[in-house]
Amino acid sequence: MVCAVNIVIVNRTERQQFYANHLPAGTPVFHQPWWLQACCGSNWDAVTLSGDSGMEAYYVYAFRHSLLGLHLLMPPLTAYLGPAILAAAPDAEHNLHRETELLIRLEDNLPACIHFESRWQPQYQNWLPFHWKKYHQSVRYTHLLKLPAEANDLHKGFSEKIHREIARAEKRYVVSLANDTDALFGLVSETLRRKKAFLNFSASYLRQLFAACQTHHAGAIWHAVTDDGKIHAAVFIVWDKEKAYYVIGGRSPGSGNSGAMSLLFWEVFKHLCGRTKVFDFEGSMLEGVGSYFRSFGARCVPYFSLRKTSHWLLRSKEALKYVLKGKLWDF
Numbered sequence: 001m002v003c004a005v006n007i008v009i010v011n012r013t014e015r016q017q018f019y020a021n022h023l024p025a026g027t028p029v030f031h032q033p034w035w036l037q038a039c040c041g042s043n044w045d046a047v048t049l050s051g052d053s054g055m056e057a058y059y060v061y062a063f064r065h066s067l068l069g070l071h072l073l074m075p076p077l078t079a080y081l082g083p084a085i086l087a088a089a090p091d092a093e094h095n096l097h098r099e100t101e102l103l104i105r106l107e108d109n110l111p112a113c114i115h116f117e118s119r120w121q122p123q124y125q126n127w128l129p130f131h132w133k134k135y136h137q138s139v140r141y142t143h144l145l146k147l148p149a150e151a152n153d154l155h156k157g158f159s160e161k162i163h164r165e166i167a168r169a170e171k172r173y174v175v176s177l178a179n180d181t182d183a184l185f186g187l188v189s190e191t192l193r194r195k196k197a198f199l200n201f202s203a204s205y206l207r208q209l210f211a212a213c214q215t216h217h218a219g220a221i222w223h224a225v226t227d228d229g230k231i232h233a234a235v236f237i238v239w240d241k242e243k244a245y246y247v248i249g250g251r252s253p254g255s256g257n258s259g260a261m262s263l264l265f266w267e268v269f270k271h272l273c274g275r276t277k278v279f280d281f282e283g284s285m286l287e288g289v290g291s292y293f294r295s296f297g298a299r300c301v302p303y304f305s306l307r308k309t310s311h312w313l314l315r316s317k318e319a320l321k322y323v324l325k326g327k328l329w330d331f
Contacts, residue, residue, distance in 0.1 A: 038211070071116075148273060169259030233249070
């Protein structure tokens with residue numbers, strides 16, 4: 001039996017405060033109000049369901065307004081938003097029933113919008129209540145690495161190739177923690193230019209995210225630096241009590257086979273072991289990148305990306321995009 005009830009709070013600021021006050025200790029970093037504030041300012045919200053024991057479920061989302069209407073969206077560099085069920089039922093059958101009922105009620109209370117986009121945490125695999133309401137789902141994949149208490153236990157699970165890369169990189173680079181985002185942004189921009197990919201955030205956006213993570217002791221940037229002081233690679237990592245996440249990274253053109261990124265990840269793991277339980281590489285769907293992540297011992301795990309577009313102009317735009325890619329299907 002689902003006993004959660006809606007608490008109707010008309011004022012969005014009060015809703016945000018209610019959400020912040022009732023979050024459990026293990027809430028993912030991307031769902032934290034300070035992260036959302038850094039990403040979106042006040043343009044985020046949450047549907048909450050509460051019962052006698054407090055908040056039992058929520059659906060957190062970011063939004064923006066356009067001339068066409070309301071868009072619910074994923075902010076840049078934010079891996080997962082969406083639902084969270086805070087207390088499990090005693091057995092699998094009742095848990096599925098309870099989860100389904102809560103998801104139905106969460107969806108019922110989402111605001112009407114012209115475009116919806118949401119990526120769910122990998123543990124949420126039941127999207128049927130959204131399928132029934134004509135949302136569309138794509139299966140994506142990330143790579144998860146279990147972090148032991150001792151980093152040396154993790155090191156034993158690396159492939160021979162990774163061992164060689166780390167040994168080679170240790171002779172060339174010194175790893176240091178960054179005080180700012182300038183070098184990282186430059187390396188990321190350069191990496192995406194080489195790949196002819198689009199950069200969907202600004203230097204100031206990255207700067208404010210990093211500042212928020214520093215304030216809340218929930219993130220750091222690592223650099224791989226040569227003796228001449230040049231930064232050849234950088235990674236931005238954030239974490240909470242349960243997981244750490246690879247947000248973004250980049251490297252210089254000359255560091256391709258130097259092992260700089262492998263050395264950075266190894267130093268990151270040494271820092272995180274004993275502090276959190278799992279490292280999420282946040283992807284990738286690219287064959288070579290996924291293979292690289294698995295060489296650390298990570299396992300491939302599916303997660304869901306949900307979309308729904310109601311405005312005819314946006315649907316036409318999306319249809320054209322898929323036609324140009326040769327991927328026209330019913331969305």
